[in-house]
Amino acid sequence: DAKTTQPTSMDCAEGRAANLPCNHSTISGNEYVYWYRQIHSQGPQYIIHGLKNNETNEMASLIITEDRKSSTLILPHATLRDTAVYYCIVSARPPRQNFVFGPGTRLSVLP
Amino acid sequence: GAVVSQHPSRVICKSGTSVKIECRSLDFQATTMFWYRQFPKQSLMLMATSNEGSKATYEQGVEKDKFLINHASLTLSTLTVTSAHPEDSSFYICSARPGTGGGETQYFGPGTRLLVL
Numbered sequence: 001d002a003k004t005t006q007p008t009s010m011d012c013a014e015g016r017a018a019n020l021p022c023n024h025s026t027i028s029g030n031e032y033v034y035w036y037r038q039i040h041s042q043g044p045q046y047i048i049h050g051l052k053n054n055e056t057n058e059m060a061s062l063i064i065t066e067d068r069k070s071s072t073l074i075l076p077h078a079t080l081r082d083t084a085v086y087y088c089i090v091s092a093r094p095p096r097q098n099f100v101f102g103p104g105t106r107l108s109v110l111p
Numbered sequence: 112g113a114v115v116s117q118h119p120s121r122v123i124c125k126s127g128t129s130v131k132i133e134c135r136s137l138d139f140q141a142t143t144m145f146w147y148r149q150f151p152k153q154s155l156m157l158m159a160t161s162n163e164g165s166k167a168t169y170e171q172g173v174e175k176d177k178f179l180i181n182h183a184s185l186t187l188s189t190l191t192v193t194s195a196h197p198e199d200s201s202f203y204i205c206s207a208r209p210g211t212g213g214g215e216t217q218y219f220g221p222g223t224r225l226l227v228l
Binding site for chain 2: 036042043044045087093094095100
């Protein structure tokens with residue numbers, strides 16, 4: 001079973017920020033939080049990952065709570081192309097890395 | 112960077128035949144590659160993990176004699192579905208993890224859709 005829980009679905013208006021939450025209350029000290037997304041009929045696309053500090057890249061920001069029991073992926077200006085299923089995954093780093101995919105959050109960006 | 116390709120993108124075969132799917136890391140060397148399967152409206156399920164030059168490690172419930180994995184080089188892994196049956200019809204996705212630099216992340220291929228008639 002996945003170690004994370006996410007909302008089944010969310011809507012976001014185009015141009016607005018999309019905030020996708022993830023609960024991982026049983027996360028271990030050596031486990032990272034990874035975010036991927038899957039657009040219909042494609043392979044998952046890497047977005048971002050982090051351990052305890054907030055992270056930002058050209059795609060998104062990752063905010064991890066101080067107790068590391070939850071995190072939020074932020075897409076600052078959602079576009080229609082961001083419509084996808086977003087997966088939050090908790091895993092140790094290599095060589096013990098093991099990705100268990102849950103059902104994810106289906107984000108619909110609306111015009 | 113970090114591009115993974117799969118070939119073919121889709122394949123249709125008759126029941127009882129074997130199908131080979133290739134996974135290539137195009138711009139990095141992958142010491143570890145993974146094979147996942149995704150049935151319609153379900154999430155990805157890990158089938159096996161392969162390290163270059165060694166035997167693959169299969170997840171519980173995945174038949175190693177049916178799903179043959181070869182990771183002969185640092186840029187190529189193959190999955191052969193032997194004696195395919197209709198229940199093997201699925202979306203097969205590979206991922207690759209760089210050996211150095213970015214080695215904490217898996218990069219996924221575009222997937223191969225298999226239909227067994």
